[in-house]
Structures are given as structure tokens and as C-alpha cells.
Amino acid sequence: MGTSDVQDLGSLLLINIPDSKTHKKRSFTVIGEPYTSICRKYVSLRLENIPERQYTGHCLRRTSATLLVDSGANLTCLKRHGGWKPSSVADGYIEDSLANKKEIATKI
Structure with missing residues (x-):
């Protein structure tokens, strides 16, 4: 997964999981403070050259x-x-x- 898999929709974040062992597209939302702020901060601090799929x-x-x-x-x-x-x-x-x-x- 990479930062491009996180869509900021204002009051919530939509996280797309690009692949899974079941090969089904999955997604989930992050809502509420402080969780959305923590995720936004992580996305903003993540370096571009870090390999994706660390998580x-x-x-x-x-x-x-x-x-x-x-x-x-x-x-x-x-x-x-x-x-x-x-x-x-x-x-x-x-x-x-x-x-x-x-x-x-x-x-x-």
C-alpha cells in the first residue's frame, strides 16, 4: 500500500487496499479525531522513495x-x-x- 491509496474526503479518509490474498478489492474508512489527523500526518511525512507495501x-x-x-x-x-x-x-x-x-x- 502506498500514500496514493489514501483518499482524503474531508470528514473521513477512504483507504483502498489494492490487493489481498483473496484477490478482492477492499477498502475501509478512518473517521473522527484524532485518527484522521494521525493518518494525514503520516501521509504527509512519508518519503516518496520508500517502497510501498510496508503495511x-x-x-x-x-x-x-x-x-x-x-x-x-x-x-x-x-x-x-x-x-x-x-x-x-x-x-x-x-x-x-x-x-x-x-x-x-x-x-x-
Whole structure:
């Protein structure tokens, strides 16, 4: 991925993931402060001659899945977000979720 994959649309940033292991085009948005400002600063500071693909779509997918589950999302929402058809991959994110661990601890 490169800085050209980031479209600044004012109140949000649209990030295009040019290729993935599933060969499906993917994109996601970054909204709200301070997140949009952090991304804009990163794009402005990134040197032109740095090779692209230092961050893969997969690392962004894992991070966003983890954040989504930690915010309380259910399995259906997570599968839709990550594009997973089988539940087995998505279940791992829910199982490892800090929010899930807290919920279980309060029930014990």
C-alpha cells in the first residue's frame, strides 16, 4: 500500500487496499479525531522513495477486526467487516477479545 491509496474526503479518509490474498478489492474508512489527523500526518511525512507495501492489507484487517470486537461487535458484524464466510477465523478474534475476557470475568 502506498500514500496514493489514501483518499482524503474531508470528514473521513477512504483507504483502498489494492490487493489481498483473496484477490478482492477492499477498502475501509478512518473517521473522527484524532485518527484522521494521525493518518494525514503520516501521509504527509512519508518519503516518496520508500517502497510501498510496508503495511499489508492483512495487518490492517487484523487490527480493525480486533478493535471492532473489543468495541463489542458480534460475530455477524465481524464476519461482514472482515469478509469471512466461515465462522472459525472470526471466532478467534472474539475469543481473544479483551472485551470478551472482561465480560466473562464479570460473569464469574
